[in-house]
Amino acid sequence: MSNGNEGSSRQVSAGLIGLGVLAVLLAIFIFQNTDDQTVKLYFWDVTAPMWIVLLVTALVALVMSELFTLVRRRRRR
Numbered sequence: 001m002s003n004g005n006e007g008s009s010r011q012v013s014a015g016l017i018g019l020g021v022l023a024v025l026l027a028i029f030i031f032q033n034t035d036d037q038t039v040k041l042y043f044w045d046v047t048a049p050m051w052i053v054l055l056v057t058a059l060v061a062l063v064m065s066e067l068f069t070l071v072r073r074r075r076r077r
Contacts, residue, residue, distance in 0.1 A: 030054050 033050040 026054075026058055 030051040035050055036047055037050045037053055038047045
């Protein structure tokens, strides 16, 4: 008898695959851009390696996406 759950532990969603592909592409892009870069925001000037700027930007985008998703879910209730 089979309950239909026999390969469910091996299934990977398309979203997870897409996230993995994006993470690999981001890592490649970061490792190819390691020179110093000056970032200007209003009256701040920060000089840092480009990979740090890219990583911080990606993390800020991820946090903002999660916050917007959370707000949208709460408004639907």
